[in-house]
Amino acid sequence: MTHPEYILTLSCHDQRGIVLRVAGFLAEHGCNIIDSAQFGDPESQLFFMRVHFALEDPSVPDADLRTAFAALCEANAMRGQLHDAHAKPxxxxxxxxxxxxxxxxxxxxxxxxxxxxxxxxxxxxxxxxxxxxxxxxxxxxxxxxxxxxxxxxxxxxxxxxxxxxxxxxxxxxxxxxxxxxxxxxxxxxxxxxxxxxxxxxxxxxxxxxxxxxxxxxxxxxxxxxxxxxxxxxxxxxxxxxxxxxxxxxxxxxxxxxxxxxxxxxxxxxxxxxxxxxxxxxxxxxxxxx
Structure with missing residues (x-):
């Protein structure tokens, strides 16, 4: 079975627990991480992250996933985006x-x-x-x-x-x-x-x-x-x-x-x-x- 795939990108003030919160959010919404990269810049004190993941729970609609991600970003002062991994820009x-x-x-x-x-x-x-x-x-x-x-x-x-x-x-x-x-x-x-x-x-x-x-x-x-x-x-x-x-x-x-x-x-x-x-x-x- 082919699952829809997404790419999540975000930046925010560097702080403890960001990776845990993002991984927890994805797990809670039936998502499996395919690959992940992150970088904390000691000069700007900003944290950057890119996660490629699959939505494996068919009961979670795309709209609900996007709404929940927007709420996560707002709660943690993150600038985040969620992209369809297979959409061609x-x-x-x-x-x-x-x-x-x-x-x-x-x-x-x-x-x-x-x-x-x-x-x-x-x-x-x-x-x-x-x-x-x-x-x-x-x-x-x-x-x-x-x-x-x-x-x-x-x-x-x-x-x-x-x-x-x-x-x-x-x-x-x-x-x-x-x-x-x-x-x-x-x-x-x-x-x-x-x-x-x-x-x-x-x-x-x-x-x-x-x-x-x-x-x-x-x-x-x-x-x-x-x-x-x-x-x-x-x-x-x-x-x-x-x-x-x-x-x-x-x-x-x-x-x-x-x-x-x-x-x-x-x-x-x-x-x-x-x-x-x-x-x-x-x-x-x-x-x-």
Missing amino acids: RVLIMVSKIGHCLNDLLFRYKSGLLPVEIPAIVSNHMEFYQLAASYNIPFHHLPLAAGASEEAKLAQEARIIELLDMHRIDLVVLARYMQILSPGLCEALKGRAINIHHSFLPSFKGARPYAQAHTRGVKLIGATAHFVTGELDEGPIIEQDVERVDHAMTIDELTAIGRDVECVVLARAVKWFVEHRILQNGHRTVVFK
């Missing part, structure tokens, strides 16, 4: 003219490696409408001319918000979307938008960062996936990775390596998000792998 991907991350995410989605639904792709350019069509995903071309007015930008973002509402989007992925989001849209997407960008030591901003890195002779290149905030590229970091490079590599070779790292880092971040493994801890994240 709905993801909207945004992209501009560089498509390696989009292509990688679509392949993982189609092959079943990424348990999501992708009801829409948004772009300010037309480059990838055929790629979207090959996966039977609606492609929305929302152009924004260089130097566009604030009014035009807000009108374009209003259309994006319409799509988010229409498709009941759980996560927005900026797969090399090269437009800065307005503070209003960043706030609307707080905690549910992930961006990817290159990571260099030293950092190179502006056009052609891999060419700048090549000129400076960098030895490490990498990528960072982070939550989107109103501070450009300053949101809580979810995942990072690096690759070593050397003097013999051309700009094109550096770019290819960098794009491979970007794909892997972004895919990990998205997968961890949809599996409810990421909890925010102030300006940092706790990631239960």
Whole structure:
């Protein structure tokens, strides 16, 4: 017999007895824990927990379980969520003219490696409408001319918000979307938008960062996936990775390596998000792998 499965996540002030109370709650409601992870942060004095469990008592309805969990959270000052473990989060991907991350995410989605639904792709350019069509995903071309007015930008973002509402989007992925989001849209997407960008030591901003890195002779290149905030590229970091490079590599070779790292880092971040493994801890994240 197949039992419904859930993922419980919570954060609260660190104190004795939290694990006992959660485990007791699950036992009392006919649930069996499949796996569990927790972390107490001595700096923030916060406790974080993720529990994957099965509801094995058929006499306990889903609505009753959720109501009881909400009461547990309220009684213990917890910020908690209860997710259907088999529900596929709905993801909207945004992209501009560089498509390696989009292509990688679509392949993982189609092959079943990424348990999501992708009801829409948004772009300010037309480059990838055929790629979207090959996966039977609606492609929305929302152009924004260089130097566009604030009014035009807000009108374009209003259309994006319409799509988010229409498709009941759980996560927005900026797969090399090269437009800065307005503070209003960043706030609307707080905690549910992930961006990817290159990571260099030293950092190179502006056009052609891999060419700048090549000129400076960098030895490490990498990528960072982070939550989107109103501070450009300053949101809580979810995942990072690096690759070593050397003097013999051309700009094109550096770019290819960098794009491979970007794909892997972004895919990990998205997968961890949809599996409810990421909890925010102030300006940092706790990631239960």
